[in-house]
Amino acid sequence: MNQWKNFSKGFIKENPVFVLLLGMCPTLGVTSTAINGLGMGLATTFVLLMSNIVVSLVKDFIPEKVRIPSFIVIIAAFVTVVQLAMQAYLPSLYKSLGLFIPLIVVNCIVLGRAEAFASKNNLVSSAIDGLGIGLGFSFALVLLGGIREILGSGKIFDITLYSENYVTLLFVLSPGAFIVLGYLIAIINRIKKN
Amino acid sequence: MNYLVIIIGAILVNNIVLMQFLGVCPFLGVSKRISTAIGMTGAVAFVMVLATIVTYLIQKYVLDKFGLAFLQTIAFILVIASLVQMVEIILKKVSPPMYQALGIFLPLITTNCAILGVAILTVQYEFNLVEGVVFSISHAIGFGLALILFAGIREHLDLQNVPKGLKGTPIALIAAGILAMAFMGFSGLV
Numbered sequence: 001m002n003q004w005k006n007f008s009k010g011f012i013k014e015n016p017v018f019v020l021l022l023g024m025c026p027t028l029g030v031t032s033t034a035i036n037g038l039g040m041g042l043a044t045t046f047v048l049l050m051s052n053i054v055v056s057l058v059k060d061f062i063p064e065k066v067r068i069p070s071f072i073v074i075i076a077a078f079v080t081v082v083q084l085a086m087q088a089y090l091p092s093l094y095k096s097l098g099l100f101i102p103l104i105v106v107n108c109i110v111l112g113r114a115e116a117f118a119s120k121n122n123l124v125s126s127a128i129d130g131l132g133i134g135l136g137f138s139f140a141l142v143l144l145g146g147i148r149e150i151l152g153s154g155k156i157f158d159i160t161l162y163s164e165n166y167v168t169l170l171f172v173l174s175p176g177a178f179i180v181l182g183y184l185i186a187i188i189n190r191i192k193k194n
Numbered sequence: 195m196n197y198l199v200i201i202i203g204a205i206l207v208n209n210i211v212l213m214q215f216l217g218v219c220p221f222l223g224v225s226k227r228i229s230t231a232i233g234m235t236g237a238v239a240f241v242m243v244l245a246t247i248v249t250y251l252i253q254k255y256v257l258d259k260f261g262l263a264f265l266q267t268i269a270f271i272l273v274i275a276s277l278v279q280m281v282e283i284i285l286k287k288v289s290p291p292m293y294q295a296l297g298i299f300l301p302l303i304t305t306n307c308a309i310l311g312v313a314i315l316t317v318q319y320e321f322n323l324v325e326g327v328v329f330s331i332s333h334a335i336g337f338g339l340a341l342i343l344f345a346g347i348r349e350h351l352d353l354q355n356v357p358k359g360l361k362g363t364p365i366a367l368i369a370a371g372i373l374a375m376a377f378m379g380f381s382g383l384v
Binding site: 021022024025026028029069072073076077079080083084099102103105106107108111170173174175176177178179181182183185186189190 | 212213214215216217218219222264265266267268271272275304305306307310311314315318359360363364365366367368370371372374375378
């Protein structure tokens with residue numbers, strides 16, 4: 001597999017959110033605005049990239065039986081790094097993402113890539129895979145957050161598009177997350193078929 | 195009174211799945227049949243209460259005591275993972291029928307963010323142990339309520355004539371959205 005294909009598969013073909021339906025909790029929970037989606041996406045990308053790199057480096061030393069717990073510890077370590085860095089440098093984003101930052105640990109995408117890809121491939125492919133899947137995840141989150149923000153508050157990245165008198169508040173609340181994601185997945189399915 | 199606020203708040207107002215988006219993966223994954231939904235609820239409730247008690251004690255007597263609060267995420271996920279393994283082994287020995295009913299759901303629970311989420315929230319809200327237990331039991335009931343209601347809706351959805359493009363996951367998500375809308379009626383209750 002060439003490296004460009006390896007990188008770009010995360011956007012549509014194997015998009016973790018739209019196609020594989022992994023990592024649903026942060027996808028729905030933090031996407032009330034596009035900027036929150038971006039922050040969450042990049043935080044997850046960092047964890048994914050670093051854990052893929054480390055897992056592919058240590059895969060030969062880890063006994064088969066304790067593989068999964070070891071991966072979880074590696075992932076949890078990088079999540080802690082992100083958590084502390086964000087708390088120090090981006091306190092407002094940290095506050096709005098809240099609980100979902102420590103919950104990156106249990107995001108099935110990260111463990112899924114470590115187990116399915118990084119534990120079988122070399123360093124370079126694993127790093128590219130982590131970056132591609134992570135950015136695909138960020139893309140999905142920004143798309144979902146952007147649509148919800150435009151429909152629900154008439155803004156995108158804090159730039160006002162139309163008056164607040166015409167917004168449908170429902171879309172920034174929790175039902176909007178489910179409904180918008182449902183229609184997005186239907187559209188992506190349609191694109192994939194062609 | 196305090197307990198009543200915790201219970202109603204956790205089950206109806208801030209429903210763990212529909213309002214806080216924790217545990218959405220099993221909510222979408224095992225909600226095709228009511229019977230599996232009930233099994234999953236049982237397993238989640240069991241592990242959630244146990245995990246909350248154990249992580250609470252670890253936070254209070256190990257992490258806080260030695261100034262290791264920054265290790266919270268690593269410590270909690272390890273505790274939950276080993277707890278799930280232990281429950282699986284014990285259940286297999288002690289109660290085979292219960293293992294039959296819950297067994298297949300247990301490995302899935304380690305990566306269920308509802309468990310870790312409730313454990314962290316219990317610490318964040320600075321509950322004492324009894325409040326923490328009440329909090330986790332009510333969240334488990336809320337999880338079960340949402341899951342079983344949703345499974346019932348999905349069983350009916352199977353029989354309906356859904357537009358081709360929306361079949362499967364999309365229509366399930368939209369139905370979940372409408373269910374969440376119904377739960378919004380409870381907001382402001384506490």
